[in-house]
Amino acid sequence: MCTYLTEKVSVVGSGKGANGWFKVTDSSVYFDHPVHAPFGHSLNLDFLNPELGPSYRLALELNPATARALAHAILDVLDKIPAAEQDLTQSITSDS
Template sequence: MCTYLTNKVELIGSAKGAEGWFAAKEATVYLDHPVHALYDHSLNIDFINPDLGASFRVAVELDPKSAVALAHAILETVSAFPELAGKA
């Protein structure tokens, strides 16, 4: 199932790629066939800084069930500290 559904999220954060740490300014999230993972479909997340070029990218391919578990863990962790979750 190729959905072609792609979501982009602006970020304030850091990611560690092949050339070291860089400012992660954007994440692209999509469900598609993985490039490396050994299953039919994966939830893919690319953390990038478009200002720095293609080498400043961290790609993650997750089994969809793992992606849901990760999303729940993120929401649970951040919601435990509402005073921080509202800051940007």
């Protein structure tokens, strides 16, 4: 299905794609046909830097259940970071 369901989130950080490491500024989350994963549909994540061009993309196509587990794991890890580290993380990202 072409669900058109797409969430866009600005991100601060780096990713490693076909061109090596690059700064990521944008991300897309959507549920649609995968290019490579052997499913009819997948939860897709793109990490992008539009300024560098379309080829600067880190892509994931995940089984929905595993994507959900991953999302929970991300939140669990972030929840366990001490408040000071959270602040540190925020100061680093805001400075970059």
